[in-house]
Amino acid sequence: MSYPEKYKYAKSHEWLEIDGTTGTVGITDYAQSSLGDIVFVELPKVGQQVEAGSTFGSVESVKAVSDLYAPASGTVTEINEALNSAPETINTAANETWLIKLTLTGSDTSALLSAADYEKFVAEETGH
């Protein structure tokens, strides 16, 4: 498992990369490994407003369908269309595979975790 230090992490297992007012969202290496083989990703429409902590889509593996939670509020500017035909990319490269890009609307991201804190959080959650 690797958690790049340039990202911020939500306890719901999404990562957020902030570049000015642009936010890029993906799911963590831990999330993809817990889900197992991912077969489908349901993403919002471009232009849709998402709110921090609310669902913006879902990711389906052979085991379950899980909701995706926005780590920050904003307007969706781009979705990763490549995932329609190759959702398994998330399993092979969770840290490099983004789901959506947002124009951040000044939401407070201080509750998000650093890479080190997220790693600690995962260790506590899994009990090892």
Add this chain to the structure above:
Amino acid sequence: MRYLPKSPADRTEMLDAIGVPSIESLFETIPAEYRLTEDLKIPRQHSESEVLDRFRAFAANIASGDPEELAKQPASKLFASFLGAGAYRHYRPVIIDSLVQRGEFLTSYTPYQPEIAQGTLQAMFEFQTMICELTGMEIANASMYDGSTGAAEAVMMAVRVTGRNAAVVARTVHPEYREVLHTATQHQGIPASEVGYDAATGRVDLAALDAAIGEDTACVLIQSPNFFGTIEDVAAIAKIAHAKGALLIVSIAEAVSLGIVKAPVEADIVSLEAQSFGVAVGYGGPYCGVIACKEKFLRQMPGRLVGETKDKNGKRGFVLTLSTREQHIRREKATSNICTNQALVALMTTIFLVVYGKQGLRELAEQNLAKAAYLRGVLKAAGASTKFEGTPSFHEFVVTSAETASALNERLLGKQIVGGLDLAKWYPELGESATLWCATELTTKAQMDAAADVVKARA
């Protein structure tokens, strides 16, 4: 498993353990006036042989649809039935019951550990494949409870697909299907408005339909052949619905019609009641619904699908797929509260379709069409009128006559004939004499002539 009833001592011990003085006190939360204080007035128990005799006596005196049973009955006990309206009497090849009662199918009727029941999965896969071929849709699920719940599920599916929240329903859809739909949608914030029919053709009023569809309309639900037996102009209705961004759901209550009526390929979702394919009519069930649709709606489809795959040795195998969206896995976010299917009944329909085949189903449908044409002819010759004349129809049609429906049916019953369904309850505008008649391949010429004679006696 041994069955050991509790002894009075066991009961006392259990009551003591939970600190309750008597079994009666467990019901104290129910107000006293709603609690029964006397014994139920039910007769004494009967022996097995008495019960069998009783039911054989009933069987000898009912309108049996089974020609083999009919053949055993004395002529004086025979009833002819002209009822249809969503429950259709068709011949059931004997191989159906022989096969579905095999333990391999019966005990795995709904597979909880699906992959070990490859035979059941293969049968469901073939069911889905044949439903697709019949309906012209790209995918079909492994079945729903029945046609009415299937139609309601299809509407909720259209709401999920479109992100719109209302439905427009044709009044020519089976009235009881509409009741089930309202039961399902009323607490989900899905308003369902109804659109009437053209008084001359008995088909959906296209201008009224066009006016009824708004920006929040997720779907239009029609039935074809509709409740009056006439065939809707599916292509024209699809055009109207699609122009306004709504999906078209076609409900089919008489599956045998697909042997001759063009498949509703213009629809987005088809909800089929498959009872006609080898499932007996019996007090309303069990029936077999199924939803088929375009592949792009796959992940919003309720229920489960069986998929084909390869095992680790590269051999063909089957799996239960897409149950990740079912309620037992995804709780409140499931696509539907259905988390089973009608596997055994779907198997009956699968065997029926295999026995009849493509050509056989067409011949069967042609026989139904011919019988209905004959019935229509003799009833008219006897002085009755038929409505929606000139509109394409399958094996049902609306009849009016000079006397009320109940008076005519009373006289028919006197001659061992169960007449058409009285429509006044649902369609009062058709008048007190309107009845819905159905003829299938099991309806004999003698029965139709006898019914016409009764009609003529009054006219």
